[in-house]
Amino acid sequence: MRVGILLFDGVEELDAVGVYEVLAKAKQLHPQLDLTVRMRALKEDVSGALGLKMLAHEVKRDLSDLDLLIVPGGPGTKAVAADNEMMRSILEFGTEKPVASVCTGALVLKEAGLLAGRRATTNRAAIEELRSTAEVVLERVVEDGTITTAAGVTASIDLGLHLLRKHFGPELAREVAERIELPGYEKA
């Protein structure tokens, strides 16, 4: 399972790194796991919304080698949503394969045309913008068919655990949650 997390200038740092930490920790704990997690972008060096500089592992526009695409949020999503070629790629990808978002990454999925009539969530501040297209659900992670959306920023961690539970079972999700010392997860 090849997971690509989209990086772009103005990506909210924790949106991207939270889900990366969770998925990559699972792979670190179980190297035999059929999972690779890579940061993917249209250029190598990316500057986050809060100024953190990160380097993408893979620089390409084509998404077809991925099995799951994750779109984080942040003010940079406006430019991503305005990139018509990217919107076509994401629509084409999401028509065939699973796509997930964190925070205002949902607005990218909306712009690509993937959220019409679907149950979805986003950052609280973007709820009204999402409501014009999707049926907004105020939960940390909302799955509707092959599209999974998460709430704001720290919900990136919840998305990672949701994906682990779904694809590899609840025990692995619990193990990772314990390792990253997520409060309250032992009760889940």
Added chain:
Amino acid sequence: MRVGILLFDGVEELDAVGVYEVLAKAKQLHPQLDLTVRMRALKEDVSGALGLKMLAHEVKRDLSDLDLLIVPGGPGTKAVAADNEMMRSILEFGTEKPVASVCTGALVLKEAGLLAGRRATTNRAAIEELRSTAEVVLERVVEDGTITTAAGVTASIDLGLHLLRKHFGPELAREVAERIELPGYEKA
């Protein structure tokens, strides 16, 4: 207030990015705040414990321009703790100014000689190693004088909020916690 977060190869990604997100978000929301947050390392490009590539904002060994040093954890702390010159710098810095750690970053502070007899915490897996020097307290964030230590990985976020509360007041901490949609924080 100039905050430096130490980056090094093998730094646990979320240890570094959690507290960065919280502190830098406060600055983003209130640009007039007397706060700068920078990633600092001995070389520009750093590869995290889980393979995330980050670039330091400042590459230098000297710490004297900082007001607060934060040492994240991760397997790379072993090499940091073995760097005698760095240990001397951190001891010298921590004797005069506040120092904080996340996760096994506490073992770096221990090696530098800053934790003897102090109340402190770390990643659960490193508790016994810390106990030989410090009085271990099983809380998310433990402050003892000018040394503040946080528990594993996700406690990086708690450390950030603790520092905001301490230096800028509880309202700012609450505002940031709400913006990053941290579960349960509204009850704190």
